[in-house]
Amino acid sequence: MDALKNHYDTLGVARDASADEIRKAYRRLARKYHPDVSKEADAQSRMRDINEAHEVLGDATRRAEYDALAERIRQGRATGGTGAGFAPPPGWDDGFSFFRQASGDAGAGTMPPDLEDIFSGLFGDAAAAGRRPGRQAGEDRHSAIEIPLEFALSGGEWELQLRTLERDARGLPQPVTRTLQVRVPPGVRPGQQIRLAGQGLPGIGGAPAGDLYLDVRIAPHPLYRVEGRDLAMDLPVTPSEAALGAEVEVPLPGGGTGQVRVPPGARTGMKLRLKGRGLGGDLYLVLAIAAPPADSSAARAAYEQLARATAGFDPRKDLGVHSRQAAPSA
Template identity: 60%
Template sequence: MDFKDYYQALGVERTASEEDIRKAYRKLARKYHPDVSKEPDADQRMREINEANDVLRDKEKRAAYDALAAQVAQGRHAGGRPGEGFHPPPGWDEGFEFHRGPGQGPADHADFSEFFSSLFGAAERRGAQRRQYRARGEDHHAAIEIALEDAIRGGEREITLRSQVLDDAGPPRWETRTLSVKIPPGVHPGQYIRLAGQGMPGHGGEPAGDLYLEVRIAPHRLYRIENRDLYMTLPVTPSEAALGAQVQVPTPGGGVVEVKVPPNARNGLKLRLKERGLAGHPPGDLYLLLEIALPPADTAAARKAYEQLAQAAPFDPRRHLGV
């Protein structure tokens, strides 16, 4: 039984990243897959590629294999020379917990070589006995963009998700699914909505993983979000800013409130409406940023009004410039 160089089988360096290994496997799988390949040794090459990929894509198996390869390179295996009469040294795999590959039973290595089985068969059997062939499915993550009104009042949305499925038998493929999502009232950006059991399926009767949706709130025509606080630009006329006024303001949750603009209000003045932002502990506030809007001087009456204002209230906004 010869020592197998899995890096050579995939045509990658020993320092190859996970992405390098993934790309090399996909490229070779497309070339040697028995369904499409015309190479005379396609079946054998595909088995070798699958075996190498099964080891190098799994962090624990790769670490164990690299440790053993280092021993082989130093002539510390039983045969004395790399690749000749190879037998893994006793206890070589201590400290490694191996995980089952897709579609592969814990002790089912029929499609792999004797070398693979001698290395990983006993280790996987010991690990499987400890786990009793049971494993919860992995959690998945995605993002969901919702309207501000849905974040405040709650609602229901349908989302379509695409995920890439990679198995040992061929090139990767895309799977699409549509889910109905209930949005609880008061969610805020960065919060997660958990969909129980919508992650990867479990093994050995264990439950599936969960799907976590990161909440993102779509831009709104009126309000800007900062954490749980909301900001809105509130236009006021020069007379409202100078004399003070009561103005009506729409609120994010629906409805209208009356807000007092103080006399001599300046442009950019911030007014706070307590707890009118997003829900939370504590809830956010709604801030109104005053913006003085000038009436256009597009009629004779408007121009005359501006002339009278200039005469009645002389004002130099550039006096601080010293010119």
């Protein structure tokens, strides 16, 4: 795709990949390159590219716009009548929606024809034609902010760099990089918005600027899943802990550990709740029974003894079959 980032290559999917394939590829790569768990030297930069690709391809509207622009570039239709070529600058699709940050040197106050519709939608037809427009309030803009789960729990000041457009002395849009300090409230959840007044597109003729709305996203975490206001975590337990009950230690979101009581007779999928340990909600521990391997004579003997003691137990009786094998002889 020439100067346009190839988000399909970043996620390792075909251009006709389904939404489910894109989602699975993102999750697989996030588990591999998340800085909290990855040992790859370039994990942080790779994760940034992976998140950016998923932000575009994971949204049907943005993906369609991205594909349309990529096709334009491939066909050579993103060049102007003045002969000035169009090549998106490095990182042009960071921050705001990727199509909102294209720029080109259009010479003496003109602009490549195929880009006029893009810029007129941002700054009005007068800007696209190189004329000075009248007074007009700046448009609001939307972007995304992705933060670690730990930061979402505690809140604080988050530094954010965005590439956007501002007018030059001729009234034409030019790409700039802004560094903003964003106040993130504790317990913020995915899908919530943070409003930054006056940080949208600038007004025209002295009119006020629009606002910037940041859609909150939380980076994938190796342990916890975000489920609205709650968090969930898989908690492995041994068969004896599940059958007899036990006190087990668990890691807590934000740091530290706690003790939780596994009740006797626990089953895989049972949920234990720790109140107040979520994003304004609770932490749910989903039990998963993990069987020890029979990799020693003592472990094998213990399994054989268990098989004899539970010879009457058939875990598949509700399936209409009886596949329980006889217990080993003493």
